Amino acid sequence: MKRRTTMDPHQEQPAESYKIHVKMLKTVALDVSCTDTIDHIKSKVSAIEGIDKCSQELFFSGIHLKNDDKLADYSIMTNSSVDLYVTDGMQISVKIPSIGKTINLNVKKSNRVADVKAEIEQRVGILMNNQILMYAGRQLEDNQLLSQCNLRNEQPLHVLVSPVDKLRIFVNVRGERTVSVNVKCWYTVADVKLMIETSEGLPVSTHVLMRTQSGVEVVLAEGRTLQDQSVKNNDILVLQQKVLPQQKVQVFIKTWEGKSLTMSLLMSNTTEEVMKKIGDRLWMKEGVYYLCYRGHILSSGDTLEKHDVQNNSTIDIRLRNSRVVEPKPKNGKGAPRN
The missing domain is CATH 3.10.20.90 (Phosphatidylinositol 3-kinase Catalytic Subunit; Chain A, domain 1)
Known part of the structure; x- marks a missing residue:
């Protein structure tokens, strides 16, 4: 017994082929499908008649046909007549190496180079005055017409970005x-x-x-x-x-009594390291004093480089209170009296 197959009503059926007539100075018959786009029709005309797609404008019953639409969208049936008007339109490719982009522009041969620059400014934001358009190794002038530039579809324009002086x-x-x-x-x-x-x-x-x-x-x-x-x-x-952490400087440490110590320090030395060196020389407890350079306090963690301490400059010792620690005696019996 033969099984009967049921066709899915939603399954797309192969489109039936038919003819339409495109009216120019002469009429050309094209084999098309209702699912063909207007852009596809222009490609067919271009292959037969050599008319660039960008120069073609198609109309049906006074309606301008858009490239992405299909014949079926305009109810163009078999033996319909479509009107073709040839314009001076063209599509050019523009490469912009500085931003790594290539864009396509629809222009007219009667446009000036300045018009192309304005379109580029609108599309990618590069100011007209900062653009230099190059084609086939030569610079195009703003007042030139595109028809004078001998542009070809397969060869792109190049945009050089020239910043303001x-x-x-x-x-x-x-x-x-x-x-x-x-x-x-x-x-x-x-x-x-x-x-x-x-x-x-x-x-x-x-x-x-x-x-x-x-x-x-x-x-x-x-x-x-x-x-x-x-x-x-x-x-x-x-x-x-410049950060020169190993650069040595000679610094004078001035005490509260007006005495000066001469010390050789690294620009990378921190405040703590400098105070330790001072403590080894003056036997002073931590927390009793702080350091000041040109009116600025050397805070914890600061380096000499941060405060731009110069060679042969002076760092002042300032007491936090009036208490001064007497020098430690060497024999442990007390400090000698004057």
């Missing part, structure tokens, strides 16, 4: 103040440091210029330009003294 940057000087500096994008970091030395009196050889990148402070290379290191208008840079 003049920049204003802000430099935070060792966390104490922020200064505004007018520079040009082709200045090197060494040039900027020299400008700051002239205005602020800080020697360039002992300082580095840094910027914060992804939450990390990065030292800018001396001989490279601001443009090479992606410094932009209104960026904030930081000028800090």
Whole structure:
């Protein structure tokens, strides 16, 4: 006994092939399916007549047909006539290496290069004045028509991003103040440091210029330009003294009595380490005194480098109260009297 198969009413059936007529200066018959898109129809016309798809506009009963729609969406049946109008439209590919993007633009041959730049600005946010358009190794001028540029579909335009020549940057000087500096994008970091030395009196050889990148402070290379290191208008840079933890300095420790001790210290020495050295020389208990440099208290954990302690400078000992511990006797019988 033969089994009877039941067709699923929701299963898509193969589309029946039929003909439509596209009216140009001449009429062309195309074999199509109702599921073909308008873009597919344009491809067929392009293959037969050599008319670029971007130059084709199709109409049916006065309705403009959209590329992604299907023939069935417009009830275009067998032997229907579709009108073709040839325009000066074209699609170009634009590569932007600086941001790693390639975009496609629908333009007209009668558009100027400046119009393309405006479209690029709208699509990816690169200002027109910062764009240089290159095609086949040559720079395109803003007033050129695309029809004069001999563009081909298989060869893309390239966009070079040219930053504004003049920049204003802000430099935070060792966390104490922020200064505004007018520079040009082709200045090197060494040039900027020299400008700051002239205005602020800080020697360039002992300082580095840094910027914060992804939450990390990065030292800018001396001989490279601001443009090479992606410094932009209104960026904030930081000028800090070079960290030389093993650099030794001679420091005078001035006591409350006006006496001075000469000590050789490392810039990496902490306040605790300095106080231990002082305690070994003066036999003073911890907590009785604190250290002060140029009016600033050296807090716990601070290094000499943090306070920019200079060679042959003076650190003052300040008493926390009036109690002074007498020097320890060597023989244990009491301190000698004057």
